Amino acid sequence: MSARILVVADDPSLQASDRPPDLRRIVVVGCGHVGLVMAAGFAQLGHTVTGIDKSPELVVALREDRVPFHEENLRELVSSGVSSGRLSFTTSYQEAVETADFIFLAVDTPSTPGGAADLRNIRAAAHSIAEAINGGEPIIVNKSTSPIGTGETIEGILRRNLAEAAAVPRIVSNPEFLRQGHAVHDFFHPDRIVIGAHSSRDAMAVADLYRDLKAEVVITGLRTAEMIKYVANSFLATRVSFINEVARLCDALNVNVDQVLEGLGHDARIGRHFFNPGIGFGGSCLPKDVAALRYMGETLGVATPVLMAVQQVNHAQRTSAVRALRAALGGLEGKTVAVWGLTFKGDTEDVRESPAMDVVGLLLNEGAVVRPYDPSQPHKLVPERLRETLLDDPIEAARGADALAVLTDWTEFRDIPLAQVREVMRGDVLFDGRNLLRPEEAERSGFRYIGMGRPRSVRAKVPLAALTAVG
């Protein structure tokens, strides 16, 4: 095995040498952004994989070689798995579970309005698995991000619902850290693989599935693995909100955040990743995972002021984007704003919890006319009032606009000739909500550039005396 195994669990019986035989029939429940990548990835590693999804439309699409979301190299990977005969899809648990050695759960765990994780899909899947197990002893591996204690909940559901003769349920937590847009790459090149279990044998059996990947495998207790995922996402969210706060200070203090980042990034303790100022984090993971960790703290009487601040700063980024546009345009009523990017980040078609969508909503509420463009053409995913106005060309979106707002970090926006964009616009405001473009080039093209923490010498220098107690 090229994967290096680190055992950090308390259980002294967890020894890297305690290796079970290879077991390779895998079921993946939930064929969405995580499950499909994992199913196709495991098939590529030589395992035989059946993907189960409750959505018949999705299963039909996958059987017909259609991947209904944008993810680099995923279609090719799925096609290759299907044509090798090692990857198939079904809606039927009965069909797949009976012969499985491993059953991965990759169902969605959205937020409830109060911030708690909604576990209905996990519970439903656990019930369906219990009904379909017929004497086998598959290891149930939870990949879905779900609160600390979910592994034990799944175990309880199986215990209560398995046929009496069946063995004790074998539950493992194996949280997923992939990045949407780079998911296939991340499956094959993970920074680490975290596996939590009560049983050393089960943890090692799951580790063995990844044997051909060059990655460190961290073996922990069941709850620890669940916690690691929440801490990882909450820390990433904290970095984003922290640098957004810094960017606002930079704007006020006439300091360029890019240069600050350059000076910080070389410090190995700080680094450069996940440290880009912008209109905030979004997507189906970070917001809900921060909310769920806060909810767990509140339930247990543990205050989480840091996480609360992370959420507040993140929310305020949306409104500060609108404020900047309002100020630059002298009001938004009747103004036309071209918007580049609707997805929550570049390289995905996902608009769930997208900051760009929030900003667009706020602009529309203030009476602005929005001309949106997104490279992923997410027609089916945006509300009707936007669908009709969605344009399929970035320059066309800019035509006649008073301002251009770049709201998602699609790298291809960097290659659009700004002079040409400026020519078709009525106004000259360019709000770069992702610090994606080069301010100098924008200004050379005739734009008034507004970035995040990139003041453009419009603000008078603040006298030091105003910033110090002793002057």
Ligand SMILES: NC(=O)c1ccc[n+]([C@@H]2O[C@H](COP(=O)([O-])OP(=O)(O)OC[C@H]3O[C@@H](n4cnc5c(N)ncnc54)[C@H](O)[C@@H]3O)[C@@H](O)[C@H]2O)c1
């Ligand atoms: N998307 C990411 O980048 C990412 C990264 C790391 C972890 N995660 C976590 O992974 C989990 C899955 O996320 P996702 O983005 O893949 O979700 P998704 O919404 O894209 O896909 C979930 C799929 O599960 C299916 N499903 C739900 N309940 C089911 C059931 N009972 N039986 C069969 N199928 C069922 C749905 O039909 C859907 O196709 C979540 O817990 C998420 O927090 C997501």
